[in-house]
Amino acid sequence: MKNILKTLTELQDVDTQLAEIEAHKGNLPQQVENLEAVGAEVKERLKAAQAKVESDKKELKTLGTSKDEYKTKLTKYQDQLYLVTTNREYDALTNEIETVKSHIQDIVDQQGILTEEVGQLEEEMEALTARQTELQESLAKSQEELAAKTDLTNARQKELEALRDELAGKLSRRYLRKYERILQVRGQAVVPVKRRACGGCHKQISDQLLFEIKQGNRFIECEGCGRILVYPDNEDDISSN
Numbered sequence: 001m002k003n004i005l006k007t008l009t010e011l012q013d014v015d016t017q018l019a020e021i022e023a024h025k026g027n028l029p030q031q032v033e034n035l036e037a038v039g040a041e042v043k044e045r046l047k048a049a050q051a052k053v054e055s056d057k058k059e060l061k062t063l064g065t066s067k068d069e070y071k072t073k074l075t076k077y078q079d080q081l082y083l084v085t086t087n088r089e090y091d092a093l094t095n096e097i098e099t100v101k102s103h104i105q106d107i108v109d110q111q112g113i114l115t116e117e118v119g120q121l122e123e124e125m126e127a128l129t130a131r132q133t134e135l136q137e138s139l140a141k142s143q144e145e146l147a148a149k150t151d152l153t154n155a156r157q158k159e160l161e162a163l164r165d166e167l168a169g170k171l172s173r174r175y176l177r178k179y180e181r182i183l184q185v186r187g188q189a190v191v192p193v194k195r196r197a198c199g200g201c202h203k204q205i206s207d208q209l210l211f212e213i214k215q216g217n218r219f220i221e222c223e224g225c226g227r228i229l230v231y232p233d234n235e236d237d238i239s240s241n
């Protein structure tokens with residue numbers, strides 16, 4: 001019986017390590033995926049900002065041409081003011097000049113808004129480009145790490161699986177099935193006694209039962225959770241509080 005309990009304890013240790021590997025594996029690809037998603041988002045934002053800057057600059061160019069045309073017109077009208085002979089002509093020309101001036105002012109206002117927007121967009125693009133570089137660096141690093149860890153993890157996993165087969169082969173069907181049933185329900189099937197209680201559910205253990213667990217001659221399941229109780233390697237766990 002002592003050997004069975006020892007094998008079960010070893011089997012539990014292997015299964016715990018395998019579960020940790022699975023949990024660990026599940027997290028890493030997620031990290032890489034997250035970085036890729038953020039990178040794609042930054043790329044999209046950068047593309048949108050670039051397109052807006054281009055269209056703003058195009059519009060600024062059109063506005064500049066338009067302003068030059070109005071300015072030429074204005075000079076022409078102002079020159080004509082000296083040539084008019086009637087009040088009616090003078091008023092009509094003055095009206096034209098005011099209209100042209102107001103067009104020019106509108107253009108100047110629009111140019112101001114667009115120039116400010118271009119400035120803001122260029123600042124944003126600079127920040128996004130920096131973020132993109134940063135993301136690409138950490139993505140490359142994570143991918144590299146993932147590849148290295150996966151290789152290492154796969155090797156370790158194979159090792160553990162072989163060990164598991166070996167340990168399971170030592171156990172009778174009856175004990176193995178019992179172990180696996182508890183493992184499935186509880187996540188952990190074999191637990192050491194801790195501070196005179198079950199290491200799984202913390203149910204107190206009587207002195208008599210504690211003695212029997214220490215003897216290791218009997219298969220003892222916790223009355224609280226059904227896990228297989230074993231005596232810990234480190235006796236301090238029993239006495240300390």
Ligand SMILES: [Zn+2]
Nearest residue numbers: 198201222225
């Ligand atoms: Zn328990």
